[in-house]
Amino acid sequence: MSVCSSTRSFGEDVDELESVSWYHYDLSRHAAEALLLSNGVDGSFLLRNSNRGPECFALSVRAKDSVKHFNVRRQYGRYSFGFNEFSSLQDFTSHMANQPLLGSETGNLIVLRFPYPRQVEEPSIYETVCVHTAMQTGRHENDLVPNAPSLGTKEGYLVKQGAIIKNWKQRWFTLHRHELKYFKDKMFDEPIRTLDLTGCSAVQFDYSQERVNCFCMVFPERTFYLCAKSGAEADEWIKILRWKLSQIKRGR
Structure with missing residues (x-):
């Protein structure tokens, strides 16, 4: 070299x-x-x-x-x-x-x-995701390394309401590009389901359930109800999902 x-x-x-x-x-x-x-x-x-x-x-x-x-x-x-x-x-x-x-x-x-110009307005979520990723790797946001998790992605446990039987179960969720996948647990390789965000019309806090820190994702065939462990965590999921939807609408 x-x-x-x-x-x-x-x-x-x-x-x-x-x-x-x-x-x-x-x-x-x-x-x-x-x-x-x-x-x-x-x-x-x-x-x-x-x-x-x-x-x-x-x-x-x-x-x-x-x-x-x-x-x-x-x-x-x-x-x-x-x-x-x-x-x-x-x-x-x-x-x-x-x-x-x-x-x-x-x-x-x-x-x-x-x-791609350096003087360009970035979505506000970008800084949040950058810091979140740095925290996950134990590094500063300006010191990320190639093997760190991809920026613009997110993963973590959420509690999801069932479709037919309205019980609540904890699932492991991963967000990458325009796909939100959820698994029975973090150790499973195959997802239970993959949600294509191009079909999602809205993501918002939900107060209709007897649980706190809930939000919903609206699809034509079904509305998914999810709960995070804290309000801050739910807010972070909502922000990054809404950012993804805005990018889809802009054709990116």
Whole structure:
């Protein structure tokens, strides 16, 4: 592996990179995946620092339902990307705009369509989920690692009311992308049911049950009643589920 180095001053490098609207500084690999998967579309991309060294970067690109990462290296003011080398940052960004084709390890072509700007309004839930994930891993939200749980996901125990027999049973729930799954327990691999959030019309607190910290999810065929262990936990589930619904409505 090459050691990344440069003779240019740090301040000069920062000033140059700040002119690139889709450069996200110290955004972690995991946070980049969360942004592109939750808020981007196929072909959205951004540039960020890499943990390989001070003059190493990564180009993160959303390719359908995954995010691919490509190494970019700067040395003596020149940028190396794949088999290409560019004499300036301007040449590199021009290449990204005019020849937006990348080959992945699977042999598929990835098209760079939409630069993801760093100055963009993110949904308020993003910070909450970021902090929640950091707490689950015992790390700070700015120090997430590749093996941490994905941002924009959630899991935990909820008590669910039965469909026919109106009893309440504890189930393990996992939220990923547009699917909410619940299992008999955390140790089970196969879910009892998978709820497709594209069919959900509303998520809200519910006060009709003789239980506290309840909320409901409204589907055409059924309304699901769920209870969390605390009001804060129920509020967190509601916020992230509503955010998912808003992303679905926006076609993301």
